[in-house]
Amino acid sequence: MPRVVFCWLSSVLVLFLLGVPAPSVLAEDPKPNVLYIMADDLGYGDLGCYGQKLIKTPNIDALAAQGTRYLQAYAGSTVCAPSRSALMTGKHTGHAPIRGNQEVKPEGQVPMPADTFTMAHLFKRAGYTTGLIGKWGLGYPGSVSTPDKMGFDDFYGYNCQAKAHEYYPEYLWKNDQKVMLNGKAYSHDLMAAEALDFVRRNRDRPFFLDLSLTIPHAKLQVPDLGPYANESWPDDLKRLAAMITRMDSDVGRLMVLLDELKIADRTLVFFVSDNGAAYNDQLFQHSGALRGRKRDMYEGGVRTPAILRWPGHVKAGAVSEQVWTFWDLLPTFADLIGVPAPSGLDGVSVLPAFVEGRKIEHPPLYFEFHERGFDQCARIGDWKAVRHGSKGPIELYDLSVDSSEKTDVAAAHPDVVRKFEDYLATARTDSEIWPIRDRVPGQAAQKKAAAKKAATP
Structure with a gap:
């Protein structure tokens, strides 16, 4: 037996005895990666592909052209923490452990129970490397509900959503350690760089990355105004537009990297927002034709722009009226990666709608x-x-x-x-x-x- 094969078999045997799945990169048909990009307070009408006329989002628009754009997708809630809870648990806000924003001083939010099963746990069961970059908001530091205790191998960003209002923070968290920044670095740029690094590090094994960006949530802070510096708009609107376009550029950098690493065809890319737009100016029409915005129960508060790209599996250039929501994604990913979903979920698998274009009659939302x-x-x-x-x-x-x-x-x-x-x-x-x-x-x-x-x- 060749030495390389013998060493590989020995390694697999050791991993098996330790209860650790063997690296799926060695399989003929490796499991697909999932890159879930979620903006913060981005409105239904804030992207060019959803009708925005003034804010430039060419890279996200290209993502829509390469995949399917959904017109009737729903976030988990009309505000941050419960929306993330619905995503993580597969349960709507009538059953999810977190149903509102509740801050815990000096930092963090009310935690989920210690026995909560999350989407990250699901991917871990299938041998994935899991990462969360950006905003958590589901448990204060040291609680039973920090990212590392909820299934994430790597965490970088804000534990507390209130701290995430500041884009030049005193510190960010790297797992359970503070990374001191002393207000001298733009947090979005650091998190975008960390996302690129996470993808590079895990190029040869299946990964799930929850990239929960904080743009364009308040405060309106950005290093430069980009293409909007000379617009006649109010300064706060120029900053808001520059933030969204800056995020769009980083989405583009991630897509280029997937191509360079030759893993684009085995990576599902989602782009969504966590709830409706926080802003109500008339210039940008953030909710498009929808009524309401963040904190409203109308469509502008709970409906989200949603794009899915998976070359060779998800139809390119398509527009879908399929109804789906954040709490559907846990059972959908369970179907995708072949791991049983826990019982008692409110969500249903919409994988046939995603990959086959089949119309699914959705249960009540x-x-x-x-x-x-x-x-x-x-x-x-x-x-x-x-x-x-x-x-x-x-x-x-x-x-x-x-x-x-x-x-x-x-x-x-x-x-x-x-x-x-x-x-x-x-x-x-x-x-x-x-x-x-x-x-x-x-x-x-x-x-x-x-x-x-x-x-x-």
């Missing part, structure tokens, strides 16, 4: 929001219901003819309203941290007390 009291929305087929307060009247919209949610047709369809009343009453489970509390005096203090109790080490 459910969202709840706790920062303005208690708001809910749901989608069943093409019907959309919105309710403000647990006992408020239901607004009803027919998205097949009114995606902008301009006309409330509840009075004309009492049977559909009753259907939504029944669904909204059963779509969630009670949570001590996220109880139903309509807007009443003292509510903010009650929520803070509950969050503090849940976050106590």
Whole structure:
């Protein structure tokens, strides 16, 4: 037996005895990489391929031309932390452990329970190297819910989403260690460089990279105004546009690197946003034709631009009306990599829609929001219901003819309203941290007390 083969077999035997999967790069048909790029507070209409006229996004537009652009994809929530929780757990905000933004002083957010099974755990089961670069927001440093305890091999970025408001931070986290920056480095550039390095390091083995970028979340900070320096716009809008275009350039650098390493054909690339646009200026029309924005239950708050590219598997230059959402991705990736998904998920696999273009009738979608009291929305087929307060009247919209949610047709369809009343009453489970509390005096203090109790080490 040749020495090289003998050494390889010996290595595989050792890995087997240790319970570690053998490197799939040695297989004839290696598992595909997954590169999941998520912007922060990017609106449905902020990309050229979704109708933006003023902000330049040529690289993301090219990604859409090389893959499929989805018109009815939904984030996990209308704000940051619960959207990420839905992505990680495969559960919507009626069941997910994190259903709102709750900060824990001096740094971090309310953690997920220690036994939470995440998307990163799923990839680890299949022998993937897992990385998170960017924003976490799902547990304070030292808690039971830091990235390394939730399935990620490598983490670089912000643990706390409140700290992520600053693009020139005092420090970032590298796994469980602080990397001191002293306010002298632009964090997005550092995270983009780290992403390139992660891909290079893992070029020969399957990887899952959650690249949770913080652009264009506040603050509006950028090293230069790029192509917008001489525009007559207000300074804050020039900075906002420059941030988005800077992110677009780094997406382009990642795509070039995949080509250079000859792994583009075995890498699924997603591009999405974590929720609707935070900004409401009239110049850029961030939500496009959709109503609402971040913190709203209307489509502009929960629908996301979404692009999927996988050469040879996902149709190029296509536009899809398939409904899917963040909590579908855990069961979808389970199908993709051949690992059983845990039971009790709200999501369904949409892999046939992604790779075969098949139309899947999606189960009802459910969202709840706790920062303005208690708001809910749901989608069943093409019907959309919105309710403000647990006992408020239901607004009803027919998205097949009114995606902008301009006309409330509840009075004309009492049977559909009753259907939504029944669904909204059963779509969630009670949570001590996220109880139903309509807007009443003292509510903010009650929520803070509950969050503090849940976050106590």
